[in-house]
């Protein structure tokens with residue numbers, strides 16, 4: 587059974603007043619998130635990601651569909667049962683949301699205090715968690731004395747206080763610089779690996795997905811337009827939106843300016859070949875081209891790493907008579923993905 591399962595989930599906000607249209611923030615979303623996944627949900631601003639998170643933890647009612655957690659439909663429960671289920675779902679936010687008047691330790695203790703846990707027990711738990719996130723020495727400090735990355739690590743410790751099996755991270759690194767982002771993503775990967783927590787990561791940044799998510803769903807105008815293993819979506823995106831996101835992180839494709847430059851230096855037609863770690867090697871492909879009797883050379887590209895797996899994109903310039911080039915490219919097209927570059 588999936589850990590979190592969404593079936594035909596929609597959320598429609600009514601028109602604010604007469605003459606305005608209603609907003610379909612989430613539109614018929616069906617998704618299965620398995621136990622132990624780091625599941626990335628990516629989309630541009632307004633795609634419906636944050637709304638989806640609020641539906642998963644039942645902070646808002648769905649307009650249609652169902653959301654089950656461990657087989658229990660959270661959308662169909664009473665408010666008190668929803669509150670109880672929500673303690674099993676930790677949350678971290680873009681703006682950390684720490685209480686400025688409380689020390690770091692007492693921020694981590696907050697939900698345990700509300701749940702009625704005794705003072706010494708919750709103090710012990712908070713210190714254990716601060717140790718886990720590498721901030722044992724900051725227990726007595728106040729949030730404003732910490733850097734953004736440290737505050738988010740406190741946010742993570744606080745979210746883990748009640749031992750939730752699920753953690754929802756809504757743009758958790760969007761307010762951080764790249765180095766601090768890495769620190770926080772490493773910590774989230776440890777939370778997943780060492781504590782076995784299922785993590786749902788909401789983001790508009792594809793490199794966040796590339797770093798930690800094993801699965802990804804691409805959202806656009808409330809709908810999931812593409813979903814799959816991160817490596818598969820990165821190496822073979824199907825929709826225009828997914829392709830645009832992938833281009834922001836896979837750096838081995840020439841940009842418009844670089845293409846102009848390439849064309850001024852190389853004769854022939856340009857093709858980009860994608861190599862995955864499951865397909866044939868570069869040597870085999872280049873051997874096949876040589877045997878087909880066309881002249882070619884490598885003009886751009888290199889190898890990326892996605893989820894620790896290798897992904898190569900190489901652009902070649904191919905010369906020869908038109909039929910020979912078509913035949914040569916056709917002959918390699920059955921074993922690797924080849925796309926002619928027109929722009």
Ligand SMILES: Nc1ncnc2c1ncn2[C@@H]1O[C@H](COP(=O)(O)OP(=O)(O)OP(=O)(O)O)[C@@H](O)[C@H]1O
Nearest residue numbers: 599609610611629630631632633634635636637638
């Ligand atoms: N409470 C609300 N009332 C009315 N409309 C809303 C409400 N919350 C969100 N929306 C609308 O629903 C759509 C999806 O918003 P949502 O915040 O879920 O997108 P998002 O992908 O998280 O984008 P962002 O990253 O900018 O928050 C938007 O058109 C937004 O204006």
